Amino acid sequence: xxxASFDKVLAPYVISVVPDPAPVMAEVVRVCRPGGRVLxxxxxxxxxxxxxxxxxxxxxxxxxxxxxxxxPVETVTATPGLRLLRSExxxxxxxxxxxxxxxx
Numbered sequence: 001x002x003x004a005s006f007d008k009v010l011a012p013y014v015i016s017v018v019p020d021p022a023p024v025m026a027e028v029v030r031v032c033r034p035g036g037r038v039l040x041x042x043x044x045x046x047x048x049x050x051x052x053x054x055x056x057x058x059x060x061x062x063x064x065x066x067x068x069x070x071x072p073v074e075t076v077t078a079t080p081g082l083r084l085l086r087s088e089x090x091x092x093x094x095x096x097x098x099x100x101x102x103x104x
């Protein structure tokens with residue numbers, strides 16, 4: 001798609017299943033128009049150290065079913081060109097996070 005093609009970009013359950021999230025996020029930014037919204041839903045590593053350690057230890061098993069459990073949220077929130085508007089725990093037990101951004 002050409003640059004700035006979309007008013008909204010939705011990427012649910014994508015970031016933890018790709019080998020390198022940075023190029024995916026760069027493409028999301030490229031195709032979103034300035035002022036547009038980007039919504040990411042994903043499982044990110046816990047900020048609670050004991051749970052984060054458990055997630056790191058389980059990641060080799062979780063990759064067998066297609067996703068990583070140890071992905072830091074900063075992998076997405078530090079994406080150049082995006083401003084975080086909100087972060088909300090969603091889904092079963094609040095283990096997944098909805099991130100809403102505005103393209104700047």
